[in-house]
Amino acid sequence: MSEESRGNRDIQDAAPHQEKPQRQFRGLYDRVNISVGTLNMVIIVLSILLVLSMGYGIAHRGYVITFDSLGGTAVESGKQMYGELLLEPEQPVREGYVFDGWYRDRDLTAPWDMQEDIVTESMTLYAGWKEK
Amino acid sequence: MTEKKIGAKSQAFAGLSTQDKLRKVGDLLLNNAMYIIIIVAVIYISIKVPAFLKLPSIVNVISLTAARLPIALGIGGCIVLTGTDISAGRVVGLTACISASLLTTTFKVFPEMTSAPPIFVVFLLVLAVGAVVGLVNGFSVAKFKLHPFIVTLSTQLIVYGVILMYLKNGTNNGQTLSGLTDGYRALVTGTLFSIGNVAVPKYVLYAIVLTVVMWVVWNKTTFGKNMFAVGSNEEAANVSGVNVSRTIILVFVLAGVMYAITGFLDSARIASANAATGFNYECDAIAACVIGGVSFVGGIGRISGIVVGVLLLQIIFAGLNFLSVDANMLYIIKGLIILIACAIDMRKYLVRK
Numbered sequence: 001m002s003e004e005s006r007g008n009r010d011i012q013d014a015a016p017h018q019e020k021p022q023r024q025f026r027g028l029y030d031r032v033n034i035s036v037g038t039l040n041m042v043i044i045v046l047s048i049l050l051v052l053s054m055g056y057g058i059a060h061r062g063y064v065i066t067f068d069s070l071g072g073t074a075v076e077s078g079k080q081m082y083g084e085l086l087l088e089p090e091q092p093v094r095e096g097y098v099f100d101g102w103y104r105d106r107d108l109t110a111p112w113d114m115q116e117d118i119v120t121e122s123m124t125l126y127a128g129w130k131e132k
Numbered sequence: 133m134t135e136k137k138i139g140a141k142s143q144a145f146a147g148l149s150t151q152d153k154l155r156k157v158g159d160l161l162l163n164n165a166m167y168i169i170i171i172v173a174v175i176y177i178s179i180k181v182p183a184f185l186k187l188p189s190i191v192n193v194i195s196l197t198a199a200r201l202p203i204a205l206g207i208g209g210c211i212v213l214t215g216t217d218i219s220a221g222r223v224v225g226l227t228a229c230i231s232a233s234l235l236t237t238t239f240k241v242f243p244e245m246t247s248a249p250p251i252f253v254v255f256l257l258v259l260a261v262g263a264v265v266g267l268v269n270g271f272s273v274a275k276f277k278l279h280p281f282i283v284t285l286s287t288q289l290i291v292y293g294v295i296l297m298y299l300k301n302g303t304n305n306g307q308t309l310s311g312l313t314d315g316y317r318a319l320v321t322g323t324l325f326s327i328g329n330v331a332v333p334k335y336v337l338y339a340i341v342l343t344v345v346m347w348v349v350w351n352k353t354t355f356g357k358n359m360f361a362v363g364s365n366e367e368a369a370n371v372s373g374v375n376v377s378r379t380i381i382l383v384f385v386l387a388g389v390m391y392a393i394t395g396f397l398d399s400a401r402i403a404s405a406n407a408a409t410g411f412n413y414e415c416d417a418i419a420a421c422v423i424g425g426v427s428f429v430g431g432i433g434r435i436s437g438i439v440v441g442v443l444l445l446q447i448i449f450a451g452l453n454f455l456s457v458d459a460n461m462l463y464i465i466k467g468l469i470i471l472i473a474c475a476i477d478m479r480k481y482l483v484r485k
Contacts, residue, residue, distance in 0.1 A: 029428060029429055029478055029481060032478060034478075034482075035482075036479065036482050039475060039478060039479045039482065040158075040162055042475050043162050043165055043472060043475045043479065044162075044165075046468060046471055046472045046475060047165050047166075047169060047472060050465065050468040050469065050472060053461065053464050053465050053468060054173060054457075054465060056461065057452060057455075057458065057461035057462070057465065058452075058455050058457060060458070060461075061456040061457055061458075062456050062458075063456050063458065080456075081456045082181075082453060082454050082455070083454075107307060107308070109308075109310065120453065121453075121459060122458055122459055
């Protein structure tokens with residue numbers, strides 16, 4: 001008899017065992033030491049906390065957009081909602097360079113399109129510079 | 133017949149004293165607290181931002197669900213074994229980086245390469261990488277009898293180190309990998325079909341296929357039955373002739389393969405990969421499994437539950453995203469959701485006992 005079929009047959013034999021396990025608690029709840037009443041309170045308190053934190057998140061909604069001018073003059077960060085076009089900030093200035101738009105990454109590989117791209121998260125944009 | 137049953141049930145309910153009635157309703161509310169909160173939140177969000185219920189947003193939620201489904205299906209098996217796997221996210225990161233470094237047009241990690249290898253070869257390679265990590269996890273859990281948390285904590289760190297070293301290779305110097313080949317991106321993010329103007333990406337189909345495969349593995353194979361037997365009572369399974377070690381190792385290997393698939397799909401989906409890819413994915417996956425009724429008691433869980441769990445999580449987070457709730461707050465919300473899901477899971481277990 002192959003290992004597979006032996007395993008299969010004996011699972012059926014093992015089924016009654018599963019219904020009344022020798023130990024009462026298994027798995028990660030091996031050492032659970034709490035009454036149902038206390039657990040109810042825990043669930044209620046946690047649920048209230050969850051609702052409160054969702055409420056807090058919604059009350060303080062808005063994504064913070066920070067601008068790293070990478071050596072240019074500082075640009076103030078702004079707060080915007082999901083799905084909005086980016087409000088163009090004041091252009092930074094840098095000695096000996098010409099501003100070349102904002103980029104998603106520090107390596108300046110992904111330019112931010114002010115007409116097309118929409119805000120979907122808090123993010124930092126990096127200034128691109130071209131030498132004069 | 134069923135009507136009679138329901139009638140009898142409601143009659144029995146009517147026959148209860150007020151106190152018992154209250155307790156029953158309380159039980160129902162507590163056991164479903166998570167679903168109730170999520171449903172109320174979704175209703176609130178769709179009133180506040182009606183665009184949430186529009187087609188693009190629905191397709192977005194489905195796509196995100198599809199992207200996160202494979203990793204949850206993998207972790208589900210580990211939870212059925214009363215374990216967990218916190219190396220999952222980093223394995224996703226590693227396999228995403230390997231895919232992105234090979235199926236690219238720039239070859240920053242391997243400067244001596246000139247053309248991308250066939251996609252299928254890379255796919256098999258990342259599957260093998262995932263399987264090896266899974267094998268290490270499974271072997272340590274099965275043979276050293278270590279708790280999966282400790283084992284996967286160590287592999288998580290090791291894999292992260294490997295990712296960082298890998299990204300330092302060649303001329304890349306730890307930077308984000310991008311410039312993926314068109315063939316690779318088209319295979320994953322190409323349009324499966326369009327509803328109106330909204331394209332459904334191909335990886336939704338792959339997620340469905342994987343779900344069906346995992347359903348068959350869990351429900352119709354000897355391996356699946358052994359997995360549930362080992363999860364619900366290892367000693368009994370052992371006594372009845374199940375090869376416990378082999379089952380545990382196989383579950384972790386299978387999970388590793390699922391993470392690898394997630395990584396392979398994710399790098400093409402995001403169009404880049406870096407050391408942060410996959411970070412914290414295991415949290416979402418574990419949360420989804422617990423919400424979906426895969427119990428930490430072991431030996432309890434259904435594929436359909438995992439799908440529902442992933443979907444619910446994506447709905448709530450897409451909704452909060454629509455409300456522009458900051459990502460920092462989402463971490464707290466996510467943590468609370470996991471805690472509540474575990475408390476409810478534990479409650480169900482205590483009451484049943």
